[in-house]
Amino acid sequence: MAPPKANNNRPAARRKKSSNLLPSLVDKYLNVAFLRYLVLEPAALPIISVLIVLAEAAINVFVIRRVPYTEIDWVAYMQECEGFLNGTTNYAQLRGDTGPLVYPAAFVYIYSALYYITSHGANVRVAQYIFAGIYLLQMFLVLRLYSKSRKVPPYVLVLSAFTSYRIHSIYVLRLFNDPVAILLLYAALNLFMDRRWTWGSIFFSLAVGVKMNILLFAPALLLFYLANLGALKTVLQLAVCGVIQLLLGAPFLLSHPVEYLRGSFDLGRIFEHKWTVNYRFLSREFFEHRTFHLSLLGLHLLLLLAFAKPTWTFFQSYVRLRSVQDQLQPQLAKKNSEVQAQKRAKKEAKKQQPDTEELTSEQKSFLKAFEKSLQKSAGGTAAPTAPPVAPPKAETERYDIHFDRCTQLALLPFFLCNFIGVACARSLHYQFYVWYFHSLPYLVWSTNYSLGVRYLILGIIEYCWNSYPSTQLSSAALHLCHFVLLVGVGRQIYQTMRINAAVKQQQQQQQQQQQQKKVQ
Numbered sequence: 001m002a003p004p005k006a007n008n009n010r011p012a013a014r015r016k017k018s019s020n021l022l023p024s025l026v027d028k029y030l031n032v033a034f035l036r037y038l039v040l041e042p043a044a045l046p047i048i049s050v051l052i053v054l055a056e057a058a059i060n061v062f063v064i065r066r067v068p069y070t071e072i073d074w075v076a077y078m079q080e081c082e083g084f085l086n087g088t089t090n091y092a093q094l095r096g097d098t099g100p101l102v103y104p105a106a107f108v109y110i111y112s113a114l115y116y117i118t119s120h121g122a123n124v125r126v127a128q129y130i131f132a133g134i135y136l137l138q139m140f141l142v143l144r145l146y147s148k149s150r151k152v153p154p155y156v157l158v159l160s161a162f163t164s165y166r167i168h169s170i171y172v173l174r175l176f177n178d179p180v181a182i183l184l185l186y187a188a189l190n191l192f193m194d195r196r197w198t199w200g201s202i203f204f205s206l207a208v209g210v211k212m213n214i215l216l217f218a219p220a221l222l223l224f225y226l227a228n229l230g231a232l233k234t235v236l237q238l239a240v241c242g243v244i245q246l247l248l249g250a251p252f253l254l255s256h257p258v259e260y261l262r263g264s265f266d267l268g269r270i271f272e273h274k275w276t277v278n279y280r281f282l283s284r285e286f287f288e289h290r291t292f293h294l295s296l297l298g299l300h301l302l303l304l305l306a307f308a309k310p311t312w313t314f315f316q317s318y319v320r321l322r323s324v325q326d327q328l329q330p331q332l333a334k335k336n337s338e339v340q341a342q343k344r345a346k347k348e349a350k351k352q353q354p355d356t357e358e359l360t361s362e363q364k365s366f367l368k369a370f371e372k373s374l375q376k377s378a379g380g381t382a383a384p385t386a387p388p389v390a391p392p393k394a395e396t397e398r399y400d401i402h403f404d405r406c407t408q409l410a411l412l413p414f415f416l417c418n419f420i421g422v423a424c425a426r427s428l429h430y431q432f433y434v435w436y437f438h439s440l441p442y443l444v445w446s447t448n449y450s451l452g453v454r455y456l457i458l459g460i461i462e463y464c465w466n467s468y469p470s471t472q473l474s475s476a477a478l479h480l481c482h483f484v485l486l487v488g489v490g491r492q493i494y495q496t497m498r499i500n501a502a503v504k505q506q507q508q509q510q511q512q513q514q515q516q517k518k519v520q
Contacts, residue, residue: 042150049143078121091263106209148404205244216421227315271427300424415439447488
């Protein structure tokens with residue numbers, strides 16, 4: 001009997017290959033090891049970030065629909081912008097129910113746009129969804145920085161994002177201008193990490209134009225400019241920031257310059273004691289005393305000076321690593337192109353070889369019967385039909401170095417500089433929490449504290465900001481957490497400095513020994 005004809009049904013073979021794809025994906029990704037990777041490994045943040053943003057979109061929609069909106073400053077913002085839209089450019093005459101306008105010109109333009117979009121401020125629900133979009137965009141920018149640095153495990157960011165009621169409230173239930181300023185700030189930080197200096201300067205200046213608390217980042221930014229660009233280009237970037245401020249304030253500066261500068265950049269403004277989060281334990285008289293304010297300013301400057309040298313060292317190391325990246329990146333790209341060429345060549349060679357198709361069940365039964373007949377005629381045991389096949393060698397993987405991890409050397413000084421300003425602030429209101437909330441996990445994971453202490457710091461800080469009205473206990477606890485966190489970060493930074501100094505000294509000794517050997 002003739003053997004059955006070969007079955008040339010290639011689509012069936014392809015269907016079998018595709019059917020094998022699903023089990024292989026399940027084996028690769030649906031296991032404990034991959035789950036641990038997603039939860040604990042900072043390198044998994046790009047994947048987790050997508051899930052966080054999607055989940056946050058659902059959470060924000062739920063909050064907007066289920067939790068009642070609370071009016072605080074939105075109406076006042078609309079009243080202040082309405083005065084500008086009616087032709088008033090004198091900051092002394094732009095007022096709302098909560099008092100005079102105290103924010104720079106970019107705030108006026110942004111909220112004037114919201115004034116029209118929300119039907120003169122009447123459609124608050126539309127404004128809430130706009131601020132939900134602001135929240136999601138900021139989360140994307142924040143998570144992008146965390147993904148670059150690979151510093152904090154994904155589960156920490158998941159917990160901090162999903163469990164903060166106060167942050168969601170500030171964005172979609174209060175509509176403060178602080179989230180707008182912080183959004184622009186994180187856009188600037190991303191641009192600086194990508195070395196797009198002029199665009200970064202533009203967004204940083206726009207953020208200052210919404211609210212001047214962004215200037216808390218300015219000392220670190222100045223050193224970052226100098227370390228990366230040198231003195232001349234630093235002056236150019238500062239000029240960009242200055243020109244943006246002049247352009248934004250032009251309608252007000254040309255008509256009433258003194259009133260604009262006094263109203264929008266009033267560094268001596270007195271805050272109301274009833275709204276303070278961090279100094280409830282002080283009397284109102286002491287809280288408003290000028291000596292107290294000057295003392296906090298002095299402490300702020302001393303702390304900035306104490307961390308100036310480590311900041312400069314970190315920035316210099318960052319610049320050196322970026323320089324190494326610029327040198328190695330073309331070599332890695334060339335090597336990867338060679339690997340891709342080799343893969344393409346292998347594919348072409350496989351195409352030229354005759355196809356080896358899998359036997360059908362009918363063919364297999366025929367071969368089995370034929371093998372048995374040979375065994376009977378030979379009177380022995382048949383040899384194996386084919387030797388065991390060795391597993392194919394894995395193809396050469398792509399050559400890559402995660403250079404963006406060096407952003408740790410840049411982000412920590414920025415976040416620490418802002419944190420010092422928040423810790424030394426004359427008063428903190430509830431909406432000010434967004435000034436440093438997204439940087440807290442990074443700062444806490446920049447200490448050598450145990451996991452329990454880290455969670456405790458984040459938990460107590462969240463409790464303090466959710467205590468309304470603030471109490472003497474919550475204010476004192478907030479200062480204690482700030483102090484413990486500052487000490488932990490400072491100790492870790494100076495320990496790194498000592499290690500760096502020891503390594504440099506060892507390298508110098510080795511160089512001297514080599515020179516002595518050459519002389520001998």
